Each structure stands twice: as C-alpha cells, then as structure tokens.
Amino acid sequence: MEENIVVAIQDEYSDDFAWCYGCGRLNEEGHHFRTCWQGEKTVTIFSPEARHLALPGFVYGGIVASLIDCHGTGSASLALHRKNGHEPGEGAEPPRFVTASLNVNFIKPTPHGVPLKAVGTVHEIHPKKYKVETEVYANDTLCARGEVVAVVMPSTFLKKE
C-alpha cells in the first residue's frame, strides 16, 4: 500500500483552479488529494486525519465521498489531458473538470488508521463529459464504490472579484 505519487494532475492545475478544499495545492487547510495514472487505471492515495471519524475506529463517509469526488474530476482531467497528447510532468496545463453527479455505495465500514486507495476507471461519454468508476480500498478491503460524472468546467466558474 505504501506508494508514492510523483507527479499528480492536480500539481499542474493552473493557480486559479488550485483552491479546492479536496484537491487544491494552494488550499493550505484542504485534503490535498493527488491523482495519477497507474497503467490504464487512475489512483489517489489518502490517509484520513484523526478528526475524520464516523465513529472511533472508522472513517467518516463524507471524507470517502470527497475522495471519490476529487479522484473523479482528477481522473477525467488525466484522461482528457492524455487524449490531448499530454502527461502530468510535462508542464502543460490540464483541463479542469467539475462534478455533475456523485454516487457512493458504502460496502464495508472504512477502517481508520490505514491509507485509503481510490482506483478509477475512466469512460469518455462525450468530448467534454467523463464517467469515472472508483473503488476505494483500505489495504485489500473494498470499502466503497463510487461513480462520478465530470464535465469540463464552464468558464462562468471563474469568478472575477
């Protein structure tokens, strides 16, 4: 389970798009989810903090949902970036996605104290719309399955102050 994500797609989001509480590198208080390719799958690894409890010993479902959410938009970004001929680490700015829908099925209580690994399978359903199916593991135990439909962020999201 000990794995290291060297370059994640979120490392290359433009600064304007790097404030997300889930995955923004510039949000100092956020979770800093980071997502990369692992063969044809996508992977995000996250170790919940002490406060992220449902009950003592188990991880809060909203954190699992958050992991699936940003893993989904990050995976969609990886996929479209690759389709455009780029890989993380090249320095090209990746496309930024937002979540249209998020579905989570909680299969087993998620144990607290071990890293969680989200593994995603990406499907293009439209040039600007991707579906990402995700499994969340704690060690070898499948704890949750999720599905995110992610769409390329509309330009209206960039709020000019």
Added chain:
Amino acid sequence: MEENIVVAIQDEYSDDFAWCYGCGRLNEEGHHFRTCWQGEKTVTIFSPEARHLALPGFVYGGIVASLIDCHGTGSASLALHRKNGHEPGEGAEPPRFVTASLNVNFIKPTPHGVPLKAVGTVHEIHPKKYKVETEVYANDTLCARGEVVAVVMPSTFLKKE
C-alpha cells in the same frame, strides 16, 4: 434564511455515537451539522467555512455531499425516533443510522458566503431502512439534490478498544 435549530437530533445521540466529523457534537474539529423537524420536512443549516472552497466564490462539492450525508442519517433518526413516540428535547436516546448509499446531483454552483439549507423528505422503506431525499438551497437557489439510503447502525460498529 436566518433560522435557529433549538434542539437537534444529534444533540441527543449517545456519547459513543457523537464523534462523527460531519455531525458529532464531541468532535471538536467537525462540521457540527444539526438536524431538526420543520413540519413534515427535516432541516439542516450550515455555513461553510472559508477553506471549504471549490474555486474562489463557490463551495466544495464534498462539503455539500457531507451535508447531505449527515442530514440523511439525522433525518432517518428523527423519523424512527418519532415513530417510536419521541421528539428531540425529551431526552430519549435516538436510533443511530449509517449511510448505505449517497447520491448527489449538483444543479448549480453553490455560492460561498451564505448559509446552506438542506431540506429533507423521509421515506420508510423498511423498519430499519429509510430513504431521505434532500434539496440544498443557498438563499432561494436550489444548488444540489441528494438521496441517502440510511440503515440502523449494526452493533458491530461500536468498536471496543
């Protein structure tokens, strides 16, 4: 939108069940979601913190999902508690639910800086299983729709250290 929840179902969860990062009153670093009846609907009001961004100006979807999650389990608890002849404030210990599934459709970007109001409709689908349909509003704007299937917490969740 300024409303006050006097007694919430989460105020009366037993101490063992009050550590949730979303809605546990004993989790000092959590969101402290609090849910009550409003007629036949259930209501949770939450003001996202500064860090809870997706992008500047908009609320992170994982926070909206977390709100829908705990609003769902809290609403199910309110409903079964009422079925058992109790209301929050009487001091009777309510049943505690866990989330089996969580679905969120993001309808409009959720503006940051205003309280969010989750409004739920509760359906019993089995004596130990409830479905809660939730709408999340920012002022009068419907930003997200969610559905939670919540089940009475199995006794195995209480981890004995």
